[in-house]
Amino acid sequence: MTADTAPAVAPGPAAAGPGARPGRPRHSTLRSARDWAGLLPFGVYVGLGLILPTIAIIIGAFQTDDGAWTLSNINTALHGVYLHGLEVSLELSVITAIIPGIIGFLIAYAIFTARRGSMLRRVTITASGTFANFGGVPLAFLFIATLGTTGIATGWLSAIGLNPYDHGFNLYTFSGVALVYMYFQIPLMVLVILPSLEGLRPAWREATSNLGASSWQYWRYVGGPVLMPAFLGCVLLLFGSALSAYATAQALTSGSIPLTSIQIGSFLNGNVLAGQTNVGKALALLMVLIIAVAMSLYALAQRRAAKWLQ
Amino acid sequence: MAAVVGQQLAGELAPVPPRVRTGAIRRFPYWRWIILVIAGLYFALPLYAGFRFAGISSFPSVASQEGFSAAFTLSLRLAAITTVLTLVLMVPTVIWVHLRLPKVRRIMETITILPIVIPPVVLILGVLEVSPAQLKASANLLALLYVVLAMPFAYRALDAGLRALDLKTLVEASNSLGGGMGTTLWRIILPNLRTALLSATVLTVALVLGEFTMASLDQYQTFPVWIVAFDQTSGPISVAASLAALIVTWIVLMLISMIGGRGGRGGRGAGATLFSVARREPPGGS
DSSP: OOOOSSTTSOOOOTTTTGGGSOOOHHHHHHHHHHHHTTTTHHHHIIIIIIIIIHHHHHHHHHHHHHOOBOOOHHHHHHHHHHHHHHHHHHHHHHHHHHHHHHHHHHHHHHHHHHHOOOHHHHHHHHHHHHHTTHHHHHHHHHHHHHHSOOOOOHHHHHHTTTGGGGGOOOSSSHHHHHHHHHHHHHHHHHHHHHHHHTSSHHHHHHHHTTOOOOOHHHIIIIIHHHHHHHHHHHHHHHHHHHHOOHHHHHHTTTSSSOOOOHHHHHHHTTTOOOOOOTTTHHHHHHHHHHHHHHHHHHHHHHHHHHHHHH | OOOHHHHHHHHHHHTSHHHHHHGGGGEEEEEEEHHHHHHHHHHHHHHHHHHHHHOOTTHHHHHGSSTTHHHHHHHHHHHHHHHHHHHHHHHHHHHHHHHHHHHHHHHHHHHHHHHHOHHHHHHEEEEEEHHOOHHTTSSSHHHHHHHHHHHHHHHHHHHHHHHHHHHHHHHHHHTTOOOHHHHHHIIIIIIHHHHHHHHHHHHHHHHHHHHHHHHHHHTTOOOHHHHHHHHHTOHHHHHHHHHHHHHHHHHHHHHHHHHHHHHHGGGGGGEEEEEEEEOOOOOOOO
């Protein structure tokens, strides 16, 4: 390994050779080029696996079945059932981002204050990792066994005269889907907010305490403002996660409530009217746009959060 | 898991005797338990209902059902390919970022979070559009896509594991003792990252064994797709299969966190599991 590039650990693929030696001024540019080259495999993979498919969708959204340019797909996607689907999707995602966001935060804070390495912490964090990935049909099954018309909890509640189905609840409609989504949204929130909580320094708490502040004042003037950007960022993430959920709602309602992700899925399954093949892509494009806005805000929030937390 | 971080912190916190009344922290446990109990009920109830519905006798018979072994084998194969690819791609990348491009970390965090929010339906739609026909005809396409889906979890586990290490010092020490890059990676960094690697692996495997959307839309009968299809034949066995998958994942994660929490140096990457992040850079690290 050439000695002049001092702490050179990893020889960057080709660049480690004589090229790095002569000019001191060029040295740093070369080295930074080499540093960036190390990201190439990852970049290429993300490019092919994530960016390219997205671009293909964006292009397809503006084409007819024969490949001519058109705006009619977008137009269709913004009217009628599809517009309604978008509205319901957004509504569902907002609700299942905010409520689980708050609950998840409280749980994360509760275990954050528990002794480190304690069983409680361990169980909660590993459970969060497991449940955050649990969704789809198996989850729908479990809830049908619990709160379906003949479910266990439904039975218990009816026994005390509170049959949820008499009070506007139905597992197979909006309220039911929202309740089921929380099953993976809350654990996801616990997982993503915990690192930020770990960034809260005990010294801040002690300092406010020494200055005579109450717990409320600590949260109002120190903890709350410091955590707020991180919290909002995580809620945006939950929003995206809810928006992209497909299998759970599909299994639970068989498509009876209109959600954009399910509508896109039905295009893939071939349930399409002639001449509308690319409407699915237009819907996908709209989703990507919504996600892009949410993620930009997320990045912004992360940057604000980083000021204090990391 | 956070136990290691815990150990470092324990030193700082230990002098404070537990009985000292530090502001509201003492009063807290009261509502902490209320929240945890309610949450516990919400999460346990459906599991209980599932067990009741499936019945104990369904569990042993899952493996002997028609189609199970084909579907499970396919899922295991995909899990193996995905895990190897994910580790080969992500481990060097994350180490590289930590060593050479610490400034890029925030960008990496944002990029790797994308697969959580980009809808799988959208992704598979685009992928089927651009991928060459040969690839489309093979189930391996799914493995390639699962690598993308696994990134959020793999990246965070590895990143957290590396943060808990004083990577620069380790690498410099290894170099000054004559270790080349390969030696440093194999004999210094990877052993220190054991727990992080383990949790990245488990999360990846769990993801592959549970992924339904892409597999079903790409029309391959993986384990989750089989579970759904088999529901037509026997509901209880379907539910038993999904419960078994869930609980096995959880137990394995628990085991990892116990191993990681147990101690000494080996556990250093343990702060790692999942999204949990180690405390802070050691002083001097940027």
